[in-house]
Amino acid sequence: MNKMIKPLLAASALVLCTAAADAKPVLLKTPIAFGSNLPALGTPITWVSEQLPLVSGGDVKMKIYEPGKLVAPLEILDAVSSGKVNSGYSIAGYWAGKMPAAAIFSTIPFGPEAPEFMAWMYYGNGLKLYQKMYDDAGYNVHVEPCALISPETSGWFKKPVKSADDLKGLNMRFYGLGGEVMQKLGVSTSLLPGGEIFGALEKGAIDATEFSQPAIDEKLGFYKVAKFNYFPGWHQQATMFELLINKDTWGDMSDAQRAQVSMTCKASVANSVAESEYIQFDAMKKNVEERGVEINTWPKEMMDKFRAAWEEVVQEQRKDPTFAVVYDDLKNFRDNYKIWSSRAFIARD
Secondary structure (H helix, E strand, C coil): CCCCHHHHHHHHHHHHHHHHHHCCCEEEEEEECCCCCCCCCCHHHHHHHHHHHHHHCCCEEEEEECCCCCCCHHHHHHHHHHCCCCEEEECHHHHCCCCHHHHHHCCCCCCCCHHHHHHHHHCCCHHHHHHHHHHHCCCCEEEEEEEEECCCCCEEECCCCCCHHHHCCCEEECCHHHHHHHHHCCCEEECCCHHHHHHHHHHCCCCEECCCCHHHHHHHCHHHCCCEEEECCCCCCCEEEEEEEEHHHHHHCCHHHHHHHHHHHHHHHHHHHHHHHHCHHHHHHHHHHCCCCEEEECCHHHHHHHHHHHHHHHHHHCCCHHHHHHHHHHHHHHHHHHHHHHHHCCCCC
């Protein structure tokens, strides 16, 4: 080896070791928007909190706080940005009232499935636009995609839906841009936290609800009061969850610590997709065989109505410049992705 290179390598190694030794341990105090008991919805951040001390040798730890225990779910973004807490786990769509484009980074109707969403986020412009949205809006946060689940059920109804006319006048819990679509079809929507939905259904305050996937919904007991379950989840074909870290905290972390957080979250994205895919069929079988649930598939005419209403919502949302930029970027990516996906995958029976 060149005599000049050896001292340089030795010096570089010394600098790296010194930097690692000087890095202060980090404790991420993380309020979460979804109960840790909910599979694939709350369990991913628990998994992250268990893995971080292992991959960092104890330099990065996380303490999670159940919904409402430290910060209310809908206040997590402001709490992290202000430094009230140094991190939080939530879903970007909760901030759509502040930043309309935020909904796109969680899920959009007729949007990408999990692999396509990951491709746009990590190798397209998704992650760059995600961070830019928060920066441009003045939030002092760093964002990491930290979980991803596959399609949701389209909803739980107390009565069967035979046509679009049966939707008119319903009171329904509905999330995000899908709720805007349902309003176009005459549904009155509200965004209730998961823990309040069953009570609202049972008391008749709402007639129907969507929340998540069958294995998650069963934990909340919707099948006890709403026996008609509809698919596909056109409004949420994949849903991304985020870890927000106060930008000052992120800036004080070492390169190694930041990499440990990023890689653990990226591993969680893959792990949560696998978990959410694995647990659904058993819940669906129990719903039909043991709980008297009737599983229905939306006919083409209903899907066409949902899609047409969605196109109206898109045009309205595009009035926000950031929404338009992000939506156009995702649409362009999906148009190109279709060249591959339309030919590569076997059509399912």
